[in-house]
Amino acid sequence: MSRYVIRRIIQAIPLLVATSILVFAILELAPGDPTQMYMDPDKATDPEYLAQVRESLGLNEPVYVRYGAWLSKTLQGDLGFSFRTRRAVTFEMGERLPNTLLLGGVALLISIIIALPIGIISALKRYTLLDYALSTLALVGISVPVFWIALLLLQVFSIQLGWLPAVGMHDMREEYTGWANVVDVLKHMILPATVLSLAQTASWSRYQRSALLEVLDQDYIRTARAKGLRERRVIIRHALRNALIPIVTLIGLSVPSIVTGAFITETIFGWPGMGRLGVEAIDGRDYPIIMAVTMLSSLVIILGNLLADIAYVWVDPRIRYE
Amino acid sequence: MSSTAVTLSQPSQKARSEWRLIWRQFRKHKLAVISAVLLIVLALVAIFADQIIPYDPNAIDAAYARGRPQPPTAEHLFGTDNYGRDYFSRAIIGLRVSLFVAVSAVVFQILVGVVIGAVAGYFGGWVDNALMRFTDIFLSIPSFFLLLIVSGIFGGTIFTLILLIGLLSWMTVARLLRAEILSLKERDFVLAAQCIGVSGRRLVMQHLLPNALAPIIVSATLAVPYAILTESSLSFLGRGVPPPHSSLGKMMEDAQQWLRTAWWMWVVPGSIISAIVLTFNFVGDGLRDAFDPRLRR
Numbered sequence: 013m014s015r016y017v018i019r020r021i022i023q024a025i026p027l028l029v030a031t032s033i034l035v036f037a038i039l040e041l042a043p044g045d046p047t048q049m050y051m052d053p054d055k056a057t058d059p060e061y062l063a064q065v066r067e068s069l070g071l072n073e074p075v076y077v078r079y080g081a082w083l084s085k086t087l088q089g090d091l092g093f094s095f096r097t098r099r100a101v102t103f104e105m106g107e108r109l110p111n112t113l114l115l116g117g118v119a120l121l122i123s124i125i126i127a128l129p130i131g132i133i134s135a136l137k138r139y140t141l142l143d144y145a146l147s148t149l150a151l152v153g154i155s156v157p158v159f160w161i162a163l164l165l166l167q168v169f170s171i172q173l174g175w176l177p178a179v180g181m182h183d184m185r186e187e188y189t190g191w192a193n194v195v196d197v198l199k200h201m202i203l204p205a206t207v208l209s210l211a212q213t214a215s216w217s218r219y220q221r222s223a224l225l226e227v228l229d230q231d232y233i234r235t236a237r238a239k240g241l242r243e244r245r246v247i248i249r250h251a252l253r254n255a256l257i258p259i260v261t262l263i264g265l266s267v268p269s270i271v272t273g274a275f276i277t278e279t280i281f282g283w284p285g286m287g288r289l290g291v292e293a294i295d296g297r298d299y300p301i302i303m304a305v306t307m308l309s310s311l312v313i314i315l316g317n318l319l320a321d322i323a324y325v326w327v328d329p330r331i332r333y334e
Numbered sequence: 335m336s337s338t339a340v341t342l343s344q345p346s347q348k349a350r351s352e353w354r355l356i357w358r359q360f361r362k363h364k365l366a367v368i369s370a371v372l373l374i375v376l377a378l379v380a381i382f383a384d385q386i387i388p389y390d391p392n393a394i395d396a397a398y399a400r401g402r403p404q405p406p407t408a409e410h411l412f413g414t415d416n417y418g419r420d421y422f423s424r425a426i427i428g429l430r431v432s433l434f435v436a437v438s439a440v441v442f443q444i445l446v447g448v449v450i451g452a453v454a455g456y457f458g459g460w461v462d463n464a465l466m467r468f469t470d471i472f473l474s475i476p477s478f479f480l481l482l483i484v485s486g487i488f489g490g491t492i493f494t495l496i497l498l499i500g501l502l503s504w505m506t507v508a509r510l511l512r513a514e515i516l517s518l519k520e521r522d523f524v525l526a527a528q529c530i531g532v533s534g535r536r537l538v539m540q541h542l543l544p545n546a547l548a549p550i551i552v553s554a555t556l557a558v559p560y561a562i563l564t565e566s567s568l569s570f571l572g573r574g575v576p577p578p579h580s581s582l583g584k585m586m587e588d589a590q591q592w593l594r595t596a597w598w599m600w601v602v603p604g605s606i607i608s609a610i611v612l613t614f615n616f617v618g619d620g621l622r623d624a625f626d627p628r629l630r631r
Contacts, residue, residue, distance in 0.1 A: 023470075024474075026467075027470055027471055027474045028474070030471045031471065031474060031475050034475070034480075035480065035483065038480075038483060038484060038487075039483070039487070042487040042488060043487075043488065148365070151612065151615050151616065151619070152608075152612060154611075154615060155559060155608055155611040155612035155615050156608045156611070156612075157563055157566055157567065157570075157583075157586075157604065157607050157608065157611070158563075158567065159566075159567060159570045159586060160586065160600070160604035160607065160608065163586070163589075163590070163593065163600050163604070164604075166593065167593060167597065171593065171594055268476070268477070271476055271478070271479075272476075272477075272478035272479075272567075275478055275479060275482065275571075276567055276570075276571065279571060290479055290482070291482065291571065294482055294483055294486040294487065294573075295486070297487065302483060305479065306476060306479060306480070306483075309476035309479055310474050310475060310476055313473075313474050313475075313476060314474045317473075317474075
């Protein structure tokens, strides 16, 4: 098993390098260059000044030299400096990443807490009105665009009712500390976390339903019932344990859609996370930040896939990887 | 299975009865049937948009141009936007653009996915290995962020948007088809075809691909809503369909500043997007069940 994990991690390296080359090339091929965004417009005609700005942004070398420098520095943990804020990229990321992890983690938790029971109830009450209602609701949840739900919730809960704040992570007017601060952040988190969790909740509940249905058809369930076990025990001890396997995998495989959701949700709700940092970096053509956000997202997606496969083996002893 | 004997003696009937079986199964899924009808209507609306719209979507109605959106009236079913342009007409044209982008992107991704999947599955060996590693690269790219980068920095046209969405989402089809062809290759009818000297290209085109059609159709149907959501999310973030075109997502972006005062501005395009995505999902669901022989009774 550990050999398998090590091999997978080694396989991830060329994937990451390929992604970085691709994005680097795209940024290189882009028309114009970021110099125009970071210069004094009054001196735009002075070629010496422009060359100076370009050099300060590290854009004066040919592309392969820059890529080589970027790669070797990145491997040493130095992600360079943001064009826009002139602060270290690692510092910027360090400031934003925890917020994204907090939001994503809470959204994940909400999804699991809601999706699993819905799927289980749907499967146990198969082909009843309740099942149809829940399944249809799940499909609606998958179909409604994230940003639309976001606007809808904003409209109802923060504009009409005024219960929840619309943007940001902290109250702009008050400086809270301690417990009050936690409550304040939680209040700001309710809407974005709900929105971010919605798509996952809907699709996981569908998978949970079909996974449980499949298990309920197995012979060992019939055996368990034939032994005269109570239905509760059959479901909880025999069926559910096996029906949870696909879900564990699914959580790992949902990482890309959570990453995508983070870009949209954080932008709408002004959540100071990595997704919003990435979107802002594109607007400001802040190449070092764009590269960093890309690489981190890519790494997270690869790790999600790996976790899915490991979890698969871990919960199902019948599966073995070479 | 009493029909097997019949189909064996009358091979020309087989194709028809197979589709009839699928249709019979599909018909049982009521929501899928309703959705399919709705989809046809939506497609017709998109095709005949020019005949349907009551106003030029870019024409300004001076009576309504008051610097802010005007609510629905008998003249303007969905009201007007802040420039006094008829919102109903704009929504119809937006529907057309969104559907066009999504369907084209899916056609493109199916083409790429089918070629890569078929080649990988048919040749196997190092070709398969190389193509699957190539697929892995695309699967590990944060595709939405890449779309944001490219359309944000390059600007881009509707055409590049279609290309990009297609290029970043062919992987599922490729993997599905590869798996399908790998398993079909072991069947006796392929061996038989090879024995009578059918060429490789013919084998793939006439024997392997038609038998692998079901998963392709299902994933194409389910890819359309994904493409629509991607396009509208990009447009919503201001980086999708470039002006003067208007897609449903773009309308949502414009509506953001009127969140407080003009609800119909975002309710209209949002509902249309949701409706399209939902109907495609229902139809895809129904097709998946219909193609699954285990579910037939």
